[in-house]
Every structure is written in C-alpha cells, then in structure tokens.
Amino acid sequence: MKCSEFLHELTNYLDGVIDENTKVELENHLSWCHNCYVVCDTTKKTIEIYRDSQLYELPEDLRGKLRSAIMAKCQQHKKRGPQSV
Amino acid sequence: MPKVASPAPRADWAKRPLPSRMNITLVRGVSGPPAKYCIVEIMGAIQNKLEGPVSDELTLVRAAKQGDDSAFEELVRRYDRNVFRIAQHITQNREDAEDVVQEAFLKAYGNLQKFQEQSKFYTWLVRIAVNEALMKLRRKKPERTVSLDEDIKTEDDSLPREIADWSPNPEQQYTQAELREILSKTIQGLPPGFRTVFVLRDVEGLSTEETAAALELSVPAVKSRLLRARLQLRERLGRFFQKRENGHLNRGDVNRGDGNQ
Numbered sequence: 001m002k003c004s005e006f007l008h009e010l011t012n013y014l015d016g017v018i019d020e021n022t023k024v025e026l027e028n029h030l031s032w033c034h035n036c037y038v039v040c041d042t043t044k045k046t047i048e049i050y051r052d053s054q055l056y057e058l059p060e061d062l063r064g065k066l067r068s069a070i071m072a073k074c075q076q077h078k079k080r081g082p083q084s085v
Numbered sequence: 086m087p088k089v090a091s092p093a094p095r096a097d098w099a100k101r102p103l104p105s106r107m108n109i110t111l112v113r114g115v116s117g118p119p120a121k122y123c124i125v126e127i128m129g130a131i132q133n134k135l136e137g138p139v140s141d142e143l144t145l146v147r148a149a150k151q152g153d154d155s156a157f158e159e160l161v162r163r164y165d166r167n168v169f170r171i172a173q174h175i176t177q178n179r180e181d182a183e184d185v186v187q188e189a190f191l192k193a194y195g196n197l198q199k200f201q202e203q204s205k206f207y208t209w210l211v212r213i214a215v216n217e218a219l220m221k222l223r224r225k226k227p228e229r230t231v232s233l234d235e236d237i238k239t240e241d242d243s244l245p246r247e248i249a250d251w252s253p254n255p256e257q258q259y260t261q262a263e264l265r266e267i268l269s270k271t272i273q274g275l276p277p278g279f280r281t282v283f284v285l286r287d288v289e290g291l292s293t294e295e296t297a298a299a300l301e302l303s304v305p306a307v308k309s310r311l312l313r314a315r316l317q318l319r320e321r322l323g324r325f326f327q328k329r330e331n332g333h334l335n336r337g338d339v340n341r342g343d344g345n346q
Contacts, residue, residue, distance in 0.1 A: 011312040015293070035248045039319070042251050042326075046319040047287045049256050053268050055288075056173040056182070058166045066169075066183060067161050070190045074154060077195055 001029045006036045014044060146206045150197050157197075161190050164207055167289055168214045174284040175218035177273050178225075185221060189214035204298055208291070211299040215281060222277060247320050247327075255326030271321045275314055282307055283314035 006029050012018045013026050030037050058066075142163075148156035165186055172185035192213050193200075200209055256264055272280050285296045286307070297307045 007312075007316075011308055011315065014315075017293075038248050038250045039316075042323065043315050043319045045251060045255075045326075046315060046322055049264075049322070050268060050272070050283070050288055050318070051290075053265065055265055055268050056170045058169040058186075062183070063165060066186050067158065067165060070161055070187050070194075071154065071158055073187065073191050074157065074194045077191065078154075 001025050003029075003033060003036055006030075006033070007039070010040060010043065013040070014047070142206050143202065146197070146200065146202070149194075150200075157194060160193075160206065160210075164210055165190070167207070168210065171211060171214055171281075171284055171289060172218045174272065174288070175215065175277060175281055176221050176225075177269075178221075181218070181221045181225075185214055185217045188217045192217070205295070208295045208299050211285065211289075211291070211295075212301070215285075215299060219277065219281075247323050249323065249327045251323065251326040252328045259325070267322070267325050271318060274321060275317055279310050279314040279317065282310040283318065286311050287315070 006026060009018060009022060009026055013023070018026070030040060142160070145156045145160050145163075149160060168189055169182055169186050172189070173179060173182035176182055176185065189210065193210050196213075200206065252258070259267065272283070275283070281300065282296060282302075285291045285299060286293065291299065293304055293307050293311075296302075296311075297304045300307070302310075
C-alpha cells in the first residue's frame with residue numbers, strides 16, 4: 001500500500017468503517033510508515049481537540065433568553081396562522 | 086520534501102509505548118487488536134452530544150404536532166446548544182448564530198406538520214439550521230457564492246505537506262482562552278462547505294449518512310469533504326502544536342491570525 005492509498009482510506013479507518021482486509025493492509029502500512037502514523041495520530045488528535053473544546057458553548061443566560069424569544073415567536077405564529085413563517 | 090521531526094528508527098518506533106489516551110481502549114475491553122492499533126476503537130467511541138433516546142424525541146415531536154407547545158419547548162431545550170454550535174461554526178459570528186437558532190426553531194415550529202418522521206427530528210432541524218446559517222453567510226459575503234458544492238479540487242490537494250509530530254497533549258500548553266482562539270481561527274480558515282461537514286460529523290457526532298441527509302450531499306461527497314477538512318485542520322493546528330527538534334512545543338503566535346487565509 002502506498003501513502004496516497006493510505007490517506008485515501010484514512011477517514012474510513014478513523015471512523016472504523018473499513019473491511020477487515022483493508023484494515024490489515026492499513027495497519028501493516030502504519031507499522032512501518034512513520035509519516036502516515038504521524039498524520040493518522042495527529043488527525044485523530046485534531047478531531048478530539050475540536051470535539052472536546054467546548055468551542056461556541058451557549059451560555060445559560062443567553063440560552064434562556066433565546067428560548068423565551070423562540071417560544072414567544074411561536075405563540076405569535078400560532079395566532080397569526082401558518083402563513084407567517 | 087515533507088519535514089519530519091526526528092523519526093524514530095522503525096523497529097524502536099513500533100515498540101514505542103502508547104500515549105495514555107490510547108490505552109483507554111484496552112480498559113474498555115475491546116477485544117482483538119494489539120494495543121498499537123487501537124485508533125479505530127477510540128474513534129468508534131466518539132459519541133454525539135445529543136441527549137435522550139430517539140423514541141422519546143418522536144413522542145415530543147408528535148405531541149408538538151398536536152399543539153403541545155411545552156413539548157416543542159422541550160425540543161428547543163434539547164437541541165438549542167447543538168444548533169448554536171453548528172450555526173456559529175458556519176457563520177463565525179455570534180449574533181448571526183443567535184439569529185440562526187431563533188429562525189431555525191421558528192421554521193421548524195411552523196413546518197412541523199411537514200416533518201414526515203422518516204428521519205430523526207434532529208437531522209431535519211440541522212438541515213434547516215444549516216440552510217439558515219448559509220443564507221446569513223451569503224448575505225454577508227455576496228461577492229463569494231457560498232455553496233456546499235464548492236471547493237471540489239483535484240485528488241491530491243489534500244496530501245499533507247507538513248508531517249512533523251506534535252508534542253504530547255499539546256492543547257494543555259495553552260490556556261483555555263488561547264486554545265479557543267486557536268481553534269476558532271483555524272476552523273475559520275476552512276471553506277464553509279468543509280467546516281460544515283466537519284462540525285456535523287466530528288463535533289456534533291452525526292453519522293456520515295445523517296450528515297449527507299442534513300446537507301443534501303451524497304455519502305461520498307461527505308466523506309471526501311470530511312477527509313480534506315480533517316487534514317487541513319490538522320495541518321493548520323500543527324503550527325501551534327508541533328514539537329520542536331529539542332522536544333519542546335513550538336508555541337505558535339495565537340494572535341497571528343493566520344487562520345484567515
């Protein structure tokens with residue numbers, strides 16, 4: 001397996017959606033290709049860092065305000081009928 | 086030539102102990118693979134951030150369809166944080182994201198009778214929210230048509246140019262505020278179509294099929310964008326997280342702002 005082929009399968013590999021034979025080939029490649037190991041490992045870390053980052057969390061006070069505004073608009077919509085959205 | 090940070094000899098590298106995060110898999114009792122190959126199982130452990138079972142969701146949706154506003158409010162409560170996160174990832178603007186949250190839920194409310202219950206309510210809601218967010222972006226950047234179909238390039242454009250390894254736990258070298266700044270600027274540099282797929286798949290934990298349904302893209306298109314998004318983010322984050330030759334972290338300048346290219 002070439003590095004480009006490894007890369008092509010990287011997303012499937014990280015997501016665990018590859019067949020057993022391809023997985024064996026990928027892992028064989030990983031066992032000797034340091035570059036692909038690093039790319040695979042740091043890509044995994046990238047995903048984990050974003051997933052765990054709590055980037056753009058909605059603060060509770062703003063959350064409450066938004067929910068009130070949404071429900072108020074829904075009420076208006078109900079009164080005016082279905083043409084208002 | 087790609088830059089490689091002091092590669093270990095192959096035999097030694099193969100025997101290298103696992104970073105502690107990888108060992109989690111072994112504790113989880115996943116059978117079969119040798120420790121070195123546990124990445125898949127770790128990744129498989131990624132769970133989405135949604136709360137509550139889907140069947141419960143359907144009960145709420147049906148009640149809301151019958152006119153029970155408290156049921157709809159419960160749906161808002163359940164998904165508002167997800168919608169906000171998705172919206173801000175796409176629009177990169179907090180006020181726009183707030184607007185999108187309101188507009189998306191209002192639209193969902195107004196169109197609830199049209200929801201066929203063939204997908205999850207959440208997937209349907211995400212589709213509405215993504216469309217609202219993209220419309221915001223289009224209004225702000227009319228000079229550049231924002232479409233999920235853009236950015237198709239040649240097959241090789243995502244090949245990594247930078248392969249240096251990162252220091253262990255690089256995110257811990259920065260304060261929370263610095264890290265958020267880095268992550269935010271880094272993802273801003275990605276085309277909207279890429280960051281939308283990334284946030285749905287990897288941050289929100291939608292499946293590939295759900296992401297495809299929410300974005301009205303094919304599964305191969307989602308996979309292709311996801312791979313490129315992941316690789317581009319990895320490469321950009323490397324500026325901040327790479328090891329130096331002396332083993333120390335290469336602390337990138339947080340305020341350099343080169344995520345916006």
